[in-house]
Amino acid sequence: MTTFQINRKYLKQVDALMLILLLAISVISVLTIYSTTRPIMSSSLQPNYYLKQSVWVLIGFIVLFIVLIKDYVWLRDAGYIIYGIGIFLLVLVLVMGKSGLGAQRWLDLKIFSFQPSEIFRLILVAGVSKYLSSVKSPLDRRSFLLSLLIFGIVPFILIIKQPHLGTGIVLFTTYLFLAISKKIEKKLLIILIGIALVVVPLGGKTIWKHLKDYQKNRILAFVNPEVDPKGIGYQIEQSKITIGSGMTFGRGYLKGTQGPLKFLPEKHTDFVFSVFAEDWGFVGSILLFSIYLIFFIRGFDTALKAKDEFGKYMASGLTFMLFLYFLINIGMTLGMMPVVGVPIPFMSYGGTSLISNFIIVGIIINIRMRRLVMV
Amino acid sequence: MNKEYFEGVASFTVYIIITVFFILSVRLYVIQILNGSDYRDAADSNRVRAVSLPASRGIIYDRSGIPLVKNKPYFYASLIPGRSPVDTHGLAALIKTDESKLAAKIKKEKNNIFKTIVLKEGLSFKEVAEIEARKSDFPGLIVETSVTRNYVYNTVGSHVIGYLGKPNKQQIEKLQLDDVSPETFIGQWGVEQLYDTTLRGTAGRKIIEVDALGRQLKELEVIKPITGGDITLSLDINLQQIAEQSFKDKTGSLVALDPKTGEVLAMASMPSFDPNDFVMGIDSEKWSALHKDKQYPLLNRALQSSYPPGSVFKVLMSVAGLDDGAITTTTPVGCSGEMHYGKWSFGCWKAHGTVTFHRGLVQSCDIYFYDVGRRLGIDKIYKYARMFGLGKKTGLDIVGGEEREGLIPSTAWKQKKMKQPWFLGETFVASIGQGYVNITPAQAALLSAMVANEGLPIHLNLIKGTLPPDESKRLKIKPEVFTDVKSAMYGVVxxxxxxxxxxxxxxVHISGKTGTAQVVKGRVKTETLKQQLRDHGWFIAYAPSEAPQIAVAAVVEHGGHGGSAAAPIVKNVIEAFVKSPYYKKPAKLEE
Known part of the structure; x- marks a missing residue:
């Protein structure tokens, strides 16, 4: 009986604003995927990507509400075990994962296949948060180096081996962000920056050697798009043409030509924003940006209000991570960053990434919902 | 934890995020607003173009598989829009068209990369050869082909077959929903229009990559066109031809049906027109001639003209009277050639003496049917007429939704239409198919067919192989009624x-009924009348009398008496049918 009452009390605390923002982005996503995958001839069949995405959104919301039921502290309690399983899955993918588009990210579970690196994003933040909330501030040399190895370097290597450079960078950056949030000893921080200044140029060469050809191409093409007009530079150029041709008010929904005419590659996944910008123009794009901005600010607001330290790291870490995805994706479509192939959260087509993002939002809402619980 | 420190980092991060959003927005502003028009030009001149591949149109066959139409190519000079300017001067000279109009058209349409710009249509073979020879001087210039028709039988059956034409503005809007190019010829009349979606097929499309001049570099994707479906009509072109010839130069209409299924075997409307005139875009002289023609050749009289049925209506009156019990076959009526009612007098064409049912119908005694009408009342007449398909559309929509309903009056109708009660005198007039009563030739054929098949409600249709309606739908009319009426119709002939x-x-044994519909009031000797004041002559019939296989109705406008004007035409058609392979000789008639 009492648990019931508590549940109802929490229910009132569910973050309606965040849910509305999420719903808005989901609707925009389905509409844009419909627009971008529509056939040139209206007599041809509409591919069912938009339907699949709708189903994923529906499942996503259900999963999100399931995540709300239980107080998120279980994640803290089971943090290290989950983290161990996550690392194990990453190793498993490297050993026996199936390859898709020159990358080995998928794990075939017979019924469906999924990308462990997607769900690992949540696992990593949980692991780091647990560790940081269990040591004292500021981080001393021993605990910093230990966490850097376990939560920074090991997963980074495992993920870029898949290879999934984008997610690797995002996760490593998220780890650093959380470590800095905890506060690092001043002396240590100075040494760290010093090492970075020396190692990055030197280590860059080694990393460059180990990059796959297509990854090298992406970076080269970013630096000089003229190099390969049909390759990566072509993608950036076409993306800019697509976005730019939207002009102030856009061509109008379903009026864009670049998506259906197949100029744009990956138009329903990584470049879905470009098609949106062509249909809706500058005005629509700024509106979309605003929705994301409010969403991220809300995430940090949740972190400030969380009832415990673990919750604060979780909320800020997860929000920061989603922001990085957004930044890298939009930066890429606008030609400001290399093409690293990360999706824009909640908008790109794709089941695993969408569901894991919904779980992430579920955790953030869970944290806000229970902010008034006495610890 | 250090709470203040954490809050500091979080707030700082939020400021960074806001700054990042600001930078992204500035970048967006630069791309979409400052450089937007350049990018839009780049998008519009992206190197992919679409060229339509027309589908071959389905063929229309007659009952015996004789093709009534042939497809023929129709050529356009088109331009694949490129990015470079076009030599409009040279191009205009080559395709012999006005340069300024050409330039305006290219300017207007060059940004639509989904289709080519049609410069000139209906090219002759000579023009096609000239363009092909000089094509290399004009990059992007191509000759496109579309499909149009050759109507093999010219004027014969033209009202049924119909014709193709360019879509009008409204149609273009509808067609775009079906992804049909505005250059496609579509059915504009008759079967061509009714079954347009079947016959039309689906156009294909070729997606090509072009260079800056619009020259094709390679094909990226080809969607093959799907040929339209063929249609086999129930129409017998031979019968149709004989029907039309039998009218000679007279105006009128004839409809022949299979009384079991409702299949239309022939449907003539005279005078006729040549659908080939419409195909290449009819010239305005011919068009206005067709429209000004007092005989209205474009009208399908079988469905679009209604006439008073005259004595043909007595067949319906007979069925109604006998089935209702208003009369029996032995009910006597005295005919002195005139009947008085109030201050009016109603005539008969002849003094018949004492008349019972059989002689009443055979000799078409008006006085007898005035009495039938009086006993039934107009509302029962209305009820039976509706049962036999009169006063409502047959639904054979080969006239662009402009079929006439005809008219069967009733007390309710008159009250509503004229705010007046019904008068018995009007029943008398209606009983002999005059006054308000109006039917189309198609409805007359339906009446004849439904007497021949003894009350099986059929629907007019034009597709060979239509099944007869279910027996359960048969009208609840006493079988002996049809025996008596059919015996009298046999007697008429x-x-x-x-x-x-x-x-x-x-x-062959033919059964039928004549009708003479008055154009002017009062009975005047028809031979002496001016043409447009003469009566319409009707004849409805079926044959063979013992097991009907064809039901026919014909009307000859201002033809005078039905027995002399329409009956010979119907006889010609029935005899032609008897000679056709579809006729099955019945077992010998016992007389």
Missing amino acids: NEGGGTGGSSRSTL
Whole structure:
């Protein structure tokens, strides 16, 4: 009986604003995927990507509400075990994962296949948060180096081996962000920056050697798009043409030509924003940006209000991570960053990434919902 | 934890995020607003173009598989829009068109990369050869082909077959929903229009990559066109031809049906027109000639003209009277050639003496049917007429939704239409198919067919192989009613004193009923009247009498008496049918 009452009390605390923002982005996503995958001839069949995405959104919301039921502290309690399983899955993918588009990210579970690196994003933040909330501030040399190895370097290597450079960078950056949030000893921080200044140029060469050809191409093409007009530079150029041709008010929904005419590659996944910008123009794009901005600010607001330290790291870490995805994706479509192939959260087509993002939002809402619980 | 420190980092991060959003927005502003028009030009001149591949149109066959139409190519000079300017001067000279109009058209349409710009249509073979020879001087210039028709039988059956034409503005909007190019010819009349979606097929499309001049570099994707479906009509072109010839130069209409299924075997409307005139875009002289023609050749009289049925209506009156019990076959009526009612007098064309049912119908005694009408009342007449398909559309929509309903009056109708009660005198007039009563030739054929098949409600249709309606739908009319009426209709043609003697045939037993519809009030000797004041002559019939296989109705406008004007035409058609392979000789008639 009492648990019931508590549940109802929490229910009132569910973050309606965040849910509305999420719903808005989901609707925009389905509409844009419909627009971008529509056939040139209206007599041809509409591919069912938009339907699949709708189903994923529906499942996503259900999963999100399931995540709300239980107080998120279980994640803290089971943090290290989950983290161990996550690392194990990453190793498993490297050993026996199936390859898709020159990358080995998928794990075939017979019924469906999924990308462990997607769900690992949540696992990593949980692991780091647990560790940081269990040591004292500021981080001393021993605990910093230990966490850097376990939560920074090991997963980074495992993920870029898949290879999934984008997610690797995002996760490593998220780890650093959380470590800095905890506060690092001043002396240590100075040494760290010093090492970075020396190692990055030197280590860059080694990393460059180990990059796959297509990854090298992406970076080269970013630096000089003229190099390969049909390759990566072509993608950036076409993306800019697509976005730019939207002009102030856009061509109008379903009026864009670049998506259906197949100029744009990956138009329903990584470049879905470009098609949106062509249909809706500058005005629509700024509106979309605003929705994301409010969403991220809300995430940090949740972190400030969380009832415990673990919750604060979780909320800020997860929000920061989603922001990085957004930044890298939009930066890429606008030609400001290399093409690293990360999706824009909640908008790109794709089941695993969408569901894991919904779980992430579920955790953030869970944290806000229970902010008034006495610890 | 250090709470203040954490809050500091979080707030700082939020500021960074806001700054990042600001930078992204500035970048967006630069791309979409400052450089937007350049990018839009780049998008519009992206190197992919679409060229339509027309589908071959389905063929229309007659009952025996004779093609009534042939496809023929129709050529356009088109331009694949490129990015470079076009030599409009040279191009205009080559395709012989006005340069300024050409330049305006190219300017207007060059940004639509989904289709080519049609410069000139209906090219002759000579023009096609000239363009092909000089094509290399004009990059992007191509000759496109579309499909149009050749109507093999010219004027014969033109109202049924219909014709193709360019879509009008409204149609273009509708067609775009189906992804049909505005250059496609579509059915504009008749079967061509009714079954347009079947016949049309689906156009294909070729997606090509072009260079900056619009020259094709390679094909990226080809969607093959799907040929339209063929249609086999129930129409017999031979029968149709004989029907039309039988009218000679007279105006009128004839409809022949299979009374079991409702299949239309022939449907003539005279005068006729040549659908080939419409195909290449009819010239305005011919068009206005067709429209100004007082005989309205474009009108399909079988469905779009209604006439008073005259005595043909007595067949319906007979069925109604006998089935309702208002009369029996032995009910006597005295005919003195005139009947008085109040201050009015109603005439008969002849003093028949004492008349019972059989002679009443065979000799078409008006006085007898005034009495039938009086006993039934107009509302029962209305009820039976509706049962036989009169006063409502047959639904054979080969006239662009402009079929006439005809008119069967009732007390309710008159109250509503004229705010007046019904008068008995009007029942008398209606009983002999005059006054308000109006039917189309198609409805007359339906009446004849439904008497021939003894009350099985059929629907007019034009597709060969239509199944007869279900037996359960048969009208609840006493079987002996049809025996009596059919015996009298046999008498009309085959007995002395019958009004339809001129359709008597040595090849087959024909049953029928004549009708003469008054154009002006009062009975005047028809031979002396001016053409447009003469009566319309009707004849409805079916054959063979013992097991009907064809039901026919014909009307000759201002033809005078039905027995002399329409009956011979009907006889010609029935005899032609008897000679056709579809006729099955019945077992010998016992007389």
